[in-house]
Amino acid sequence: MILLTRKAEFSASHYYWNEAWSAEENARVFGKCANRNGHGHNYTLEVTVAGEPDPVTGFVVDLKRLKETMEREVLAAYDHRHLNLEVPEFRTAIPTTENIAVAVWRRLEGKIEGAKLYRVRVYEMADLFAEYAGE
Amino acid sequence: MRAYLGRRYRLSASHRLHTASLTEAQNAEVYGKCANPHGHGHNYTVEVVVGGEIDAATGMVCDLAELDGCVAREVLEPFDHQNLNTLDVFRNRVPTTENLCMEIQERLRKALRGDLSLKVRVEETGKNFFETRG
Numbered sequence: 001m002i003l004l005t006r007k008a009e010f011s012a013s014h015y016y017w018n019e020a021w022s023a024e025e026n027a028r029v030f031g032k033c034a035n036r037n038g039h040g041h042n043y044t045l046e047v048t049v050a051g052e053p054d055p056v057t058g059f060v061v062d063l064k065r066l067k068e069t070m071e072r073e074v075l076a077a078y079d080h081r082h083l084n085l086e087v088p089e090f091r092t093a094i095p096t097t098e099n100i101a102v103a104v105w106r107r108l109e110g111k112i113e114g115a116k117l118y119r120v121r122v123y124e125m126a127d128l129f130a131e132y133a134g135e
Numbered sequence: 136m137r138a139y140l141g142r143r144y145r146l147s148a149s150h151r152l153h154t155a156s157l158t159e160a161q162n163a164e165v166y167g168k169c170a171n172p173h174g175h176g177h178n179y180t181v182e183v184v185v186g187g188e189i190d191a192a193t194g195m196v197c198d199l200a201e202l203d204g205c206v207a208r209e210v211l212e213p214f215d216h217q218n219l220n221t222l223d224v225f226r227n228r229v230p231t232t233e234n235l236c237m238e239i240q241e242r243l244r245k246a247l248r249g250d251l252s253l254k255v256r257v258e259e260t261g262k263n264f265f266e267t268r269g
Binding site for chain 2: 016021095101121
């Protein structure tokens with residue numbers, strides 16, 4: 001089995017807020033991330049798929065099609081958007097890096113032709129990332 | 136839902152790879168330039184990956200400030216800007232990056248919440264790194 005990873009970047013804004021909590025509790029738990037005016041990041045997305053190389057092409061997947069799938073399913077919805085206000089899954093889930101990794105997985109699962117989605121890693125910045133592998 | 140959170144930290148330290156259980160000639164053969172008596176230093180990058188259930192209320196695997204505080208206390212404060220060979224923990228253990236990685240894993244394992252999985256990766260330079268597998 002071969003693992004193949006494709007990267008993409010998107011820029012988006014967000015804030016962390018739990019509606020069930022008081023403003024003080026949100027500020028205590030989320031700190032600066034609870035600023036309701038939001039803030040932004042340049043995210044790097046790494047999508048890893050698993051499969052056997054095709055005996056004819058030698059490819060696990062067609063990279064161009066993988067790129068198009070990532071653009072259509074994820075970047076079109078996330079890039080240059082406010083995640084809390086403009087992306088449906090974050091009306092209810094707080095757009096933490098962990099939840100973004102889960103949401104990207106759900107957007108891509110079953111849509112990769114010829115290979116299995118193996119892992120999604122989302123970098124919020126170079127020193128902070130979250131991973132989800134469907135567990 | 137189980138997710139993993141990775142965070143990268145930096146520390147600078149010096150070390151010398153040398154063991155009393157080998158002759159000087161053997162040390163020179165095994166460790167090469169790393170056996171230089173006066174030591175040398177690296178800018179290490181320590182990558183800590185913790186895994187656990189995403190908390191339904193916070194959307195987080197663990198509190199980032201708590202993780203940062205734990206790594207600062209257990210790893211950065213004891214090791215940053217130190218000569219590793221002079222520290223008690225490396226008195227009888229060669230401070231290779233393998234051993235540094237295992238030491239960091241053990242310290243963090245004791246200090247972090249028991250329900251979190253833990254993997255540690257230490258990059259000695261941009262070209263070599265060492266990992267534990269939890």
